[in-house]
Amino acid sequence: MSAEVLLTVRDLSVHTGDTPLVTGVDLTVARGATLGVVGESGSGKSLTCRSLLGILPPGLRNGDDTTITFDGTDLRALDARGWLGIRGTRIGAVFQDPASYLNPSITVGRQLAEVLRVRVGLGRRAARDRAVELLADMGLHEPARVYRQYPFELSGGMLQRVLIAVAICAEPDLLIADEATTALDVTVQAEVLDLLSDLQERTGLALILVSHDLAVVAQVCEEVVVMRDGVVVERGTAGDVLTAPAHAYTRSLVDAHARYGIERFRPAVTVHG
Amino acid sequence: MLRPLFASRSGTISAVVLVVVAVLAAVGPWLAPHDPLLQDPRAILAGPSAGHWLGTDNVGRDVLSRLLAGSTLSLVAALEAVAVGLVLGVVPALLSVRLGRVFEWFSLRLMEAFVTLPFLVFAVAMTALLGNGLQQAMLAVGILISPGFYRVTRAAALPVATAQYVEAAVLAGASPWTVLHRHVWPKVVPAVAVATASLLGASLVIVSSLTFLGIGITPPTPTWGGMLATDLQYLFQRPFGPFVPAALIVATVWACNGIADALRDAPGRPAPRKVTAHVG
Amino acid sequence: MADPLLAVSGLVVRLGRGGERRTILHGVDLTVAPGESVGLIGETGSGKTTLARTVLGLHRVEQGGIDVAGTDVTALRGARLRAFRRSGAVQYVFQDPLRSLDPDLTLGESVGEALHVRGTPDLDDRVAGAFALVGLDPALATRLPAEVSGGQRQRAAIARAMIARPRLLICDEPVSALDAATRVQVLDLLASLCADRGIGLLYISHDLGSVAGITDRLAVLHHGDVVETGTTEQVVTAPSHPYTRLLIGSAPTIGGGGMGRAERAELRAQLAHSPNGKVLT
Numbered sequence: 001m002s003a004e005v006l007l008t009v010r011d012l013s014v015h016t017g018d019t020p021l022v023t024g025v026d027l028t029v030a031r032g033a034t035l036g037v038v039g040e041s042g043s044g045k046s047l048t049c050r051s052l053l054g055i056l057p058p059g060l061r062n063g064d065d066t067t068i069t070f071d072g073t074d075l076r077a078l079d080a081r082g083w084l085g086i087r088g089t090r091i092g093a094v095f096q097d098p099a100s101y102l103n104p105s106i107t108v109g110r111q112l113a114e115v116l117r118v119r120v121g122l123g124r125r126a127a128r129d130r131a132v133e134l135l136a137d138m139g140l141h142e143p144a145r146v147y148r149q150y151p152f153e154l155s156g157g158m159l160q161r162v163l164i165a166v167a168i169c170a171e172p173d174l175l176i177a178d179e180a181t182t183a184l185d186v187t188v189q190a191e192v193l194d195l196l197s198d199l200q201e202r203t204g205l206a207l208i209l210v211s212h213d214l215a216v217v218a219q220v221c222e223e224v225v226v227m228r229d230g231v232v233v234e235r236g237t238a239g240d241v242l243t244a245p246a247h248a249y250t251r252s253l254v255d256a257h258a259r260y261g262i263e264r265f266r267p268a269v270t271v272h273g
Numbered sequence: 274m275l276r277p278l279f280a281s282r283s284g285t286i287s288a289v290v291l292v293v294v295a296v297l298a299a300v301g302p303w304l305a306p307h308d309p310l311l312q313d314p315r316a317i318l319a320g321p322s323a324g325h326w327l328g329t330d331n332v333g334r335d336v337l338s339r340l341l342a343g344s345t346l347s348l349v350a351a352l353e354a355v356a357v358g359l360v361l362g363v364v365p366a367l368l369s370v371r372l373g374r375v376f377e378w379f380s381l382r383l384m385e386a387f388v389t390l391p392f393l394v395f396a397v398a399m400t401a402l403l404g405n406g407l408q409q410a411m412l413a414v415g416i417l418i419s420p421g422f423y424r425v426t427r428a429a430a431l432p433v434a435t436a437q438y439v440e441a442a443v444l445a446g447a448s449p450w451t452v453l454h455r456h457v458w459p460k461v462v463p464a465v466a467v468a469t470a471s472l473l474g475a476s477l478v479i480v481s482s483l484t485f486l487g488i489g490i491t492p493p494t495p496t497w498g499g500m501l502a503t504d505l506q507y508l509f510q511r512p513f514g515p516f517v518p519a520a521l522i523v524a525t526v527w528a529c530n531g532i533a534d535a536l537r538d539a540p541g542r543p544a545p546r547k548v549t550a551h552v553g
Numbered sequence: 554m555a556d557p558l559l560a561v562s563g564l565v566v567r568l569g570r571g572g573e574r575r576t577i578l579h580g581v582d583l584t585v586a587p588g589e590s591v592g593l594i595g596e597t598g599s600g601k602t603t604l605a606r607t608v609l610g611l612h613r614v615e616q617g618g619i620d621v622a623g624t625d626v627t628a629l630r631g632a633r634l635r636a637f638r639r640s641g642a643v644q645y646v647f648q649d650p651l652r653s654l655d656p657d658l659t660l661g662e663s664v665g666e667a668l669h670v671r672g673t674p675d676l677d678d679r680v681a682g683a684f685a686l687v688g689l690d691p692a693l694a695t696r697l698p699a700e701v702s703g704g705q706r707q708r709a710a711i712a713r714a715m716i717a718r719p720r721l722l723i724c725d726e727p728v729s730a731l732d733a734a735t736r737v738q739v740l741d742l743l744a745s746l747c748a749d750r751g752i753g754l755l756y757i758s759h760d761l762g763s764v765a766g767i768t769d770r771l772a773v774l775h776h777g778d779v780v781e782t783g784t785t786e787q788v789v790t791a792p793s794h795p796y797t798r799l800l801i802g803s804a805p806t807i808g809g810g811g812m813g814r815a816e817r818a819e820l821r822a823q824l825a826h827s828p829n830g831k832v833l834t
Contacts, residue, residue: 040732156597185596185759187821190803194814212733215805242807249734256737257807260766265789266806437647438655438663444609445667445717446639459657 006031006173006206007052007070013063014047014056014230021060022047022230029206031173036217036238037210038253039227045210048227049178052208053093054083071173089119092167096179098159102151108162109135109147112169119170134165139195157188161195168199175199178210193220214253215261218242226250284535290528294521297341298348305338309495318510327517330500331507334493340517343495347480348525350411350489350496354476355469357415362422363465367457369427370434371449384420392417392479393486400488410489414479418472422465429464433457467536474529481522497522556623558721558753559585559608563617566600566607577603579777580617585721590747590754592764592785594800595774601757604774605723608755609645610634622720639671641717648726650706654698660709661694667717683716684709687742704735708742715746722747723755728763740767761804765789773797795820 009027013020022044029035039045050056052068054075068075070086078086087093095101102111109131116127128147135143138161151159160180167175177196181189197220200207211217217224217238224241226234226249234247245251257263279285302309307325313333320328327336365380399413400406433439439456447455481498483489490496497518504514566578577600585591595601606612608619614627622642629637647653654663662669665680673679681691687708698706707727714722724743728736744767747754758764764771764785771788773781773796781794792798799820802812 040734186761186805187596187799187803187817189805190817193805213805214733215807218807219805252737253733254807256733260737260740260763261806262761262765262789262801262804263806264765265786436655437649437652438658440611441645441647441653441663441713442655442666442670444611444638444645445670445713446635447666447670448635451670455658456655 004031005029006033008067009048009052009069010067011063011065012048012051012068013066014044014051014060015063016060020063020230022051023063025227025232027208027225029174029208032200032204032206033223034200034207034209034221036221036224037208037227038212038214038217038224039210040212042229043227044230045227046178047230049093049176049208049210052176053087053091054078055087088115088167088172089170090172091174091176092170092172093176093178094160094163094167094180096182098156098163098183099151101163102159104151107148107150108154108159109149112147112162112166115166116169130169131165134169135162138162138165139191155188157184157192160184160192164192164195164199168203168205171203172205174206174208176208176210179212180209181216182211182213189216196220214242214250215257226253281535283531287528287531287535290524291532294344294348294525294528297344299345301341301344305335305341307335307338309334309339309342310493311335318507320511328511328514330511330514331503334495336500336514336517339495339500340497340521343497343500343518344521346407346490346494347477347497347522350407350480351473351477353408353411354414354418354480355473357412358418358422358472358476359465359469361415361419362424363426363461366423366426367430367453367461370430370457371453380423384423387416387420390417396483396488405488405491407489410483411480414476414483417479418476421472421475422468425464425468426461429461430457433460463536467533470529470533470536474526474533477522477526477529556587557584557620558587558589558622559583559755560620561604561608561617562620564604564607564614564619565616566603566612567615568603568612576615577777578607581774581777581779583772583779583782585753585755587720587753588748588751589770590744590756590768592768592771593755593757593774594759594761594764594771596759596800598776599774600777601759601774602725605645605725605755605757608723609643610638639667641667641719643721643723644714644717644719646707646710646714646722646724646727649730650703650710651698651730653710654706654713656698659695659697660689660701660706663698664694664709664713664716666713679716680712683712686715686746687712702735703731704739707731707735707739711739711742711746719752721753721755723757725757726759727756729758729760736763743767761789761801773800795823799824 005028007027007029009025012022012025014022025048027035037045037048047056047060051062052075056062062076066076070091073086075086102108112131112134113127116122116130117124122130132143132147135146140146140158140161146154146158154162181192184192193216196207199205209217209220221238224236224238225232226241226247228249234241234245234250241250242254245254279288311334313329315333316325316329317333318329318331319325322328325335325337327340330336330339369377369380395417396410396413400409403409433456439452442452442456480489481496481501484496484498485502490499500518501515501522504511504518507514561581561583564578564581565576567574567576569575581604583591583593593601593604603612607614608621608626610626610629619626624637626637654660661680664683665676668676668679680694684691684694689705689708689712693701693705727743728739731739740763743754746752756764756768768785771783771785772779773788773794775796781788781792781797788797789801792801799817802817
């Protein structure tokens with residue numbers, strides 16, 4: 001895999017008034033790579049993601065020293081028009097609660113087709129055909145039927161697949177999945193994680209996977225960043241972070257799995273490798 | 274409970290106005306300079322004078338004395354109507370969320386029926402049936418405003434009744450009564466307080482309009498609404514006549530609404546819950 | 554296991570009304586012995602919460618029996634059910650303490666609720682005792698739920714259950730609303746409370762990550778059927794039913810060791826071809 005850098009974040013900070021919520025976050029993502037970000041609610045992981053998408057909540061802003069460079073473009077310098085060419089087209093995103101991102105009174109297929117017409121510029125007929133094709137690509141059975149269904153008729157896992165289709169339909173270079181599998185059942189989560197890996201293989205998409213669950217991140221990502229209280233407390237390859245956690249917080253996460261998770265009965269995968 | 278009233282200026286002014294009105298109602302009859310029923314044939318429809326500060330009416334009665342004496346009856350009547358409405362609205366509303374589907378269905382249908390009653394026809398029918406009098410008229414008004422209390426209370430109680438903490442209390446062995454007064458009632462009180470204040474204003478208007486029509490309180494007993502009615506008949510002879518009783522009614526209603534708004538917007542209170550449609 | 558604390562046998566529960574009526578549990582068997590910790594695992598729609606609520610007398614039993622500490626709870630109604638609840642023999646810990654604690658009552662009032670409804674005299678002392686038991690500062694008794702941390706709230710919810718001196722404790726996803734660091738502390742607390750007092754624990758979760766360490770036995774619920782039971786070690790290391798294998802194979806673990814994708818797809822296909830997940834293995 002080439003080491004061409006896609007995204008560089010330097011000294012990212014987020015403030016509300018004079019209070020810093022996130023400070024000094026550095027991230028580098030190569031084209032086609034996966035980066036895992038682990039942290040609890042309030043660790044600053046979601047604010048970091050939102051900074052990359054230029055969608056910080058009102059009242060919050062990035063610090064002056066923050067630089068975010070995406071494929072040669074300085075994202076901090078973009079205006080609203082400039083973001084249109086990036087957000088949703090070159091950087092896609094999926095979040096935790098899929099149902100809240102879909103209009104309940106429009107079929108999911110029409111919503112996907114609408115995005116295809118606006119973002120990709122397809123005609124009405126072509127958008128419809130492409131939407132069904134994408135739904136099939138997401139592993140949804142009977143895609144033509146799903147196309148005609150309303151959000152309430154679909155399960156959480158199916159809705160998340162639809163939203164992943166929406167996020168990647170413009171063939172972005174980077175997909176941000178912020179707790180995208182948290183609300184799903186374990187077996188469904190595994191399927192969605194498989195889907196994300198598949199997409200990566202097929203399209204060369206880079207992935208930032210954000211989760212509170214260290215194991216989820218470890219399963220998918222090569223590189224892991226652990227955040228706590230707005231700072232990065234640990235970073236490294238997934239193997240290093242899991243087998244030799246340096247920070248007390250990371251150790252407690254690994255320890256929790258070792259004591260209460262099914263790892264307890266799998267001495268073959270001990271923490272100290 | 275009363276502190277949120279004074280958080281806003283309009284709330285404070287409303288409270289002051291209402292206190293003044295209440296004092297008037299309490300001691301008004303004793304403040305009256307003349308007998309409110311005493312007719313003076315020599316001074317009919319007289320203008321303001323040293324003897325009659327606000328003039329006299331069509332049969333020569335002192336207007337100020339009648340206003341003061343009428344304040345008690347006007348307010349007591351409105352309070353009576355609200356009390357009837359409270360009991361008929363709040364109690365079934367609380368029971369409807371705890372007593373099961375059958376009661377819920379019947380209480381909902383009954384309240385819907387009350388809402389559809391044509392107001393004046395119902396009041397006339399009630400007084401025709403039970404005899405014309407204040408109590409009968411206020412019973413009618415109370416019944417007519419009870420759906421307002423019912424809806425507000427039920428809307429506030431419904432989410433509480435299905436809340437997990439209520440289930441936790443039931444699992445601890447709490448009786449329906451304990452659940453009601455420990456968990457449901459405290460959540461309902463703010464909504465009921467707001468409804469009481471605004472419906473008090475509404476029923477004052479209703480009482481006035483009923484006496485205006487001769488239902489409830491009959492002449493020569495003075496009330497604000499009754500005075501407004503006669504004053505309007507003699508508008509040409511005494512153009513400023515209707516102004517004073519009308520101003521008193523408007524000020525009291527305004528103060529009630531002001532208090533309702535202040536209670537509703539008080540800081541620290543949850544925003545008024547949306548009324549959820551519920552078909553049994 | 555002479556006298557199980559909880560014995561559920563052939564339990565059938567139907568929920569909903571009229572044409573919407575669906576069978577949620579199809580003849581479930583489950584036991585919990587005194588001092589034993591049993592995990593009930595299953596995903597959305599498996600019926601695990603319905604099972605817990607039925608044991609607590611919140612749903613009507615269509616068929617089968619539920620015996621809690623020698624009492625047939627399926628026969629209890631009205632005042633007798635209330636009396637049984639006041640005995641405190643079974644206590645329930647909800648998933649999210651922010652919803653299960655009344656936002657307008659102090660933690661002390663909520664914790665003392667079971668004693669309050671029974672009219673126990675030394676209420677304050679026992680509330681303080683319950684706070685100490687779960688590692689909460691008794692000074693927090695005057696705080697409202699919104700004024701303390703998530704971990705403290707769930708400790709208060711556990712104190713509310715413990716104050717009734719239960720013999721059986723049912724916990725429904727008690728740590729899934731908590732941050733990772735707090736989870737372990739609450740799990741440690743639950744494990745030691747039950748072990749010290751010989752309380753039977755029925756621990757309900759969809760998350761194997763927290764079940765394996767706190768349970769002696771597991772029962773796997775799938776579409777209203779218990780498809781597999783066994784010691785936790787047995788079920789985790791050598792699952793026999795395809796659904797259990799899929800569930801264990803799908804659980805993300807540290808250091809990998811999960812099931813390959815092809816194998817999972819095959820299991821899924823196998824499950825899809827059998828109604829109600831009843832697979833002949």
